[in-house]
Amino acid sequence: MALSRRQRARLVHLVTTAVPLVVLLAVVLAADWSAIQHAFFQPEIAADLFPKIITVGVKNTLIYTTFAFLGGLLIALPIALLRLSSLKPYRWFAATYIELLRGVPAIVTLIAVGFAIPIALDWRVPGKYGAACLALALVAAAYMAETIRAGIQAVPRGQTEAARSLGMSPTRTMLTIVIPQAFRIMIPPLTNELVLLVKDSSLVFVLGTTTDTVELAKYGREAVSRTFNGTPLTVVAILYLCISLPLTRLAARLEKRGAPSR
Amino acid sequence: MTAAIELRWLRKAFGDHVVLDGVNLVVEPGEKVCVIGPSGSGKSTMLRCVNRLEEPSGGHVYVEGVEVTDPDCDLDDVRTRIGMVFQHFNLFPHLTVLGNLTIAPRTVRRLSKAAATATAREMLARVGLSEKEAAYPAQLSGGQQQRVAIARALCMEPDMMLFDEVTSALDPELVGDVLQVMRDLASEGMTMLVVTHEMAFARDVADRVVFLDEGEIVEEGPPAQVLGAPTHERTRRFLDRVLNP
Numbered sequence: 368m369a370l371s372r373r374q375r376a377r378l379v380h381l382v383t384t385a386v387p388l389v390v391l392l393a394v395v396l397a398a399d400w401s402a403i404q405h406a407f408f409q410p411e412i413a414a415d416l417f418p419k420i421i422t423v424g425v426k427n428t429l430i431y432t433t434f435a436f437l438g439g440l441l442i443a444l445p446i447a448l449l450r451l452s453s454l455k456p457y458r459w460f461a462a463t464y465i466e467l468l469r470g471v472p473a474i475v476t477l478i479a480v481g482f483a484i485p486i487a488l489d490w491r492v493p494g495k496y497g498a499a500c501l502a503l504a505l506v507a508a509a510y511m512a513e514t515i516r517a518g519i520q521a522v523p524r525g526q527t528e529a530a531r532s533l534g535m536s537p538t539r540t541m542l543t544i545v546i547p548q549a550f551r552i553m554i555p556p557l558t559n560e561l562v563l564l565v566k567d568s569s570l571v572f573v574l575g576t577t578t579d580t581v582e583l584a585k586y587g588r589e590a591v592s593r594t595f596n597g598t599p600l601t602v603v604a605i606l607y608l609c610i611s612l613p614l615t616r617l618a619a620r621l622e623k624r625g626a627p628s629r
Numbered sequence: 630m631t632a633a634i635e636l637r638w639l640r641k642a643f644g645d646h647v648v649l650d651g652v653n654l655v656v657e658p659g660e661k662v663c664v665i666g667p668s669g670s671g672k673s674t675m676l677r678c679v680n681r682l683e684e685p686s687g688g689h690v691y692v693e694g695v696e697v698t699d700p701d702c703d704l705d706d707v708r709t710r711i712g713m714v715f716q717h718f719n720l721f722p723h724l725t726v727l728g729n730l731t732i733a734p735r736t737v738r739r740l741s742k743a744a745a746t747a748t749a750r751e752m753l754a755r756v757g758l759s760e761k762e763a764a765y766p767a768q769l770s771g772g773q774q775q776r777v778a779i780a781r782a783l784c785m786e787p788d789m790m791l792f793d794e795v796t797s798a799l800d801p802e803l804v805g806d807v808l809q810v811m812r813d814l815a816s817e818g819m820t821m822l823v824v825t826h827e828m829a830f831a832r833d834v835a836d837r838v839v840f841l842d843e844g845e846i847v848e849e850g851p852p853a854q855v856l857g858a859p860t861h862e863r864t865r866r867f868l869d870r871v872l873n874p
Contacts, residue, residue, distance in 0.1 A: 528682050529719035529778075533733035533785055534709035543732060547723050 412598040416590060420599075423579065424586035425606055427496075431568035431582055432610075434500040436561050439507030446508060447515035448541070461512065468509035474570050477502040481574040495580050499571035507564055514556040518549035551622070558618035562611045583607065631694040633658045633789050633820045634679055640687035641674050641844075648674045650844035651688065658788070661821045663831035663852070666841035667867055672824040673716075675841065676791050679822065680704075680711045693788065709737055712782030712790040716797050718774040720766035726753070726777050727762040730784045738785065745784070752780040756810050772803030776810055789820035796827060828871060832856055840864045 370378065450461035468476060480502035485491040492498040522545045530540040569584035576585060587603035634656040641649040648671045656662050664672045677683035678690055681697050681704055690697040692707050721729050730749035734740045740748070753759050756776035766774055775795055782790060792811065796804045808830050815821060815834045825831060831838050831852055838855040840848045840863075848855055848864045859865050 523719075525715060525717055525719035526721065529713075529715065529721070530733070531705075532680055532682060532708055532711070532713040533781070534705045534737045535733055536705055539736055543736065544721055548721075551723075 407597040407601045409596060409598045412594050412596050413602050415594075416599055416602055420583070420586055420590075420602065420606070423581060424583035424603075425610070427576075427580055428565065428568050428583040428610065430496055431499060431503060431571055432561070432564045434496065435503030435507055435564050435568065438500060438504030439511050439560075439564075440557075442504060442508035443511035443515055446512035447519065450512060450516050451519060465509045465512055468506050469513075473503070473506045473567055474573055476506050477570055477573050480505065495577070499568075499574050499576075499580075502574075503564060503567060503571070506567070507560060510560055510563075511557065514553050514560065515549070517556075518553035519545055521552050522548045554618055554622050558615060561614055561618075565607065565611050565614070630658065632656060632691065633660070633693060634822060635691040636675070636678070636688065637691070638688035639675065639678055639685055639690060641671070641678060641683060642686045648844055649678070649685075652841075652844070652846055654839065654846065654849075656789075656820060656822055658820050659818050660836050661815050661819075661823065661834055662837045662839060663835040664822070664824045664839045664841055665826070665828070665831060665867075665871075670841045671844045672841050673793050676793050676822060676824050679791060680708050680713060682713075705737070709785050710788045712779075712785060712787035714775070714778050714782055714790065714792050714795045716794040718766070718771070718778045718798075720774055720778055720781070722766050724765075725762070726758070726764050726766070726769075729766070729777060730781050733781070734784050748784050748786075749780070752783045753777075755783070755813070756780045757806070770803060771799045772806050775799065775803075775807045779807075779810055779814075783814075789822070790814065792821065792823040792825065794824050794826065796825070826871070828856060828868075840867065842867065 446461050446464055449457040450465070452458055452461075477499065480492065481498045492501050494500075519541075526544055526548065527540055530544045531537070535544070568582050571582060572585040576582065581589070583603055583606060587599045590599035591597060632655045634654070636652050636654040639649050639652040639654075640647070652671075652675055654662075654675075664675065666672050674683055678685045679692065679697070681690070685698055688698070692711060695707055696702060697704070697707055721732070724732060727746065727749055730752065731740075731742070731745040734745040734748060735742065738745075750759065750762065753762055756779055758773060758776055758780070761769060761773065761777070766777070769777065779790075779795075795811075796807050799807065804827070808827060811821070811823070811830070812834055821834075823831075823835070833852075835852050837849060838852045839846055840855055840859070840861075842863050848859060848861045855864065856868065859868060
C-alpha cells in the first residue's frame with residue numbers, strides 16, 4: 368500500500384525517535400549497575416581524595432595551563448606577524464614553526480624540551496614547572512599563531528588604509544587599530560585553545576612530575592593504583608569539567624559584551 | 630609656487646590590466662578639482678596613488694614638491710598633510726567618535742589628550758555632530774559616519790583633502806549633509822581633489838573638472854566647459870548617460 372507524503376514523514380519521524388531510545392534502553396538494562404557503582408562511584412574513596420586533589424592536582428593543572436596559555440600567546444603574536452610579513456624568509460620561518468609544532472604530537476615536544484634540550488645544550492629550563500610550561504606554550508603558540516593570523520586578516524583592509532592615510536606607521540596601525548579588532552574575532556578560537564590546554568596539561572607526566580608538581584590526571588591515576596578502584600577517575604573527570612565549563616561560559620560573555628559596538 | 634599635487638606620467642597596472650596610462654595632472658594650492666568618469670576608468674586608483682595607498686607602476690607623484698614615489702620619501706610624514714575620505718567611511722569601529730578623531734593626532738602628531746580633544750570637538754562642531762562624540766560608529770547613520778570621517782581627516786590639520794566617491798555608499802537623503810560639509814570646506818579655501826558622481830557638486834564647487842576614461846585624461850577645464858560644452862565625443866557620451874539616465 369502506498370503511503371501518502373504526510374504518512375511517510377510521520378513514519379520517518381517515529382523511526383528516528385524510536386531507534387535511539389530503544390538502543391539507550393537496551394544499554395541501560397544490560398549494564399551491571401552495581402558493578403559500575405562499585406568500580407567508579409564509591410563515596411568513601413571519593414571523599415578521601417579531598418582536599419589534596421584540589422590543593423595539589425587542580426592547582427598544578429591551573430598553573431601549567433595558565434603559564435602555557437600566556438606564554439603561548441606571547442610567542443604566537445610575533446609568529447603570526449612573521450607569517451604575514453612581506454619578507455619571504457620570515458614567512459617561511461613562521462610557516463615551518465607552525466607546521467612542525469602542529470604536526471608533531473605534544474608529547475614529543477614535551478620530551479624534546481624536557482630531555483633533548485638539556486642533553487644538547489647542557490642547559491635546563493629553570494623552575495620546577497619551567498620545562499613543561501615552555502613545551503606546552505610552544506605547542507599552543509603554533510595553533511594560536513594561526514588563530515591570530517586569521518583574526519588579523521579578518522579585519523577589513525579599509526581599516527589599515529584609513530589609519531595609514533592618517534600618517535600612522537605600520538606598527539602603530541597594527542597595535543592600535545587592527546589587533547584590538549582582531550582580538551574580538553579571536554576570542555572563541557582562543558577559548559577553544561585554552562580548554563584544549565587544560566586537558567593537554569595532563570601530558571606533562573612524561574617529564575616525571577614530583578608529589579608537589581603532579582597535575583590532576585596523573586594525581587587521579589596514582590589514586591587509582593593506590594585504591595585499586597576507578598572512582599578517582601570519575602572525580603578527575605568532574606573536576607576537569609569544573610575548570611573548563613566556567614571558561615567557555617566566560618568567553619561567551621566576553622564575546623557578547625563587545626558585540627553592540629560593531 | 631609649488632603645486633599641491635603633481636602627477637607626471639602616472640601609470641598603474643594590475644598585471645596585464647592597465648588602469649592608469651600616463652596621467653598628468655597639477656592641482657594648485659587652494660584649487661578644487663573634481664574627477665569624473667565611468668566606473669573602472671581609474672579615478673579612485675589615481676586618487677589612491679597620490680598618498681601611495683596604491684603603489685604606482687610608473688611615473689612620478691609630487692605632493693607640495695616632495696616626490697612621494699621616491700622610495701626614500703617619508704611617506705607617513707607626507708600623509709599627515711593629506712586628508713583622505715573613503716567611500717565606505719572606514720571609521721574605527723572599536724573607538725568612539727572622539728576616539729576616532731583623536732587617535733592619529735595623539736599618536737602621530739603627539740598632541741596632548743586635552744589638545745587633541747579640543748581640536749576634535751572643534752571639527753565635530755564644523756560637521757554638525759557635536760552631540761555624537763561619545764557614540765560608536767555603528768550607532769550612527771551612513772551620512773553621520775561620513776561626516777565623522779571628514780572631521781577625522783581634518784583633525785590632522787591637513788593642507789589638502791582627497792575625497793574618494795564619498796557619497797556613493799549613502800542613501801540619497803543623506804547625501805546632502807555630506808556635500809554641504811564639503812561645500813563649506815571648499816569655501817574656506819581647502820585644496821580638494823574630489824572623485825565624484827555628483828555633477829551638480831562638480832559644477833558649483835570645482836575650479837576645474839577632469840574627465841578620465843580608460844586610464845587617461847580625455848578632457849579637462851572649467852566646469853562650465855567640460856560639463857556644459859564638452860569637446861570630446863567620449864565626454865559627451867558619458868555626460869549624456871549620467872544626466873539623462
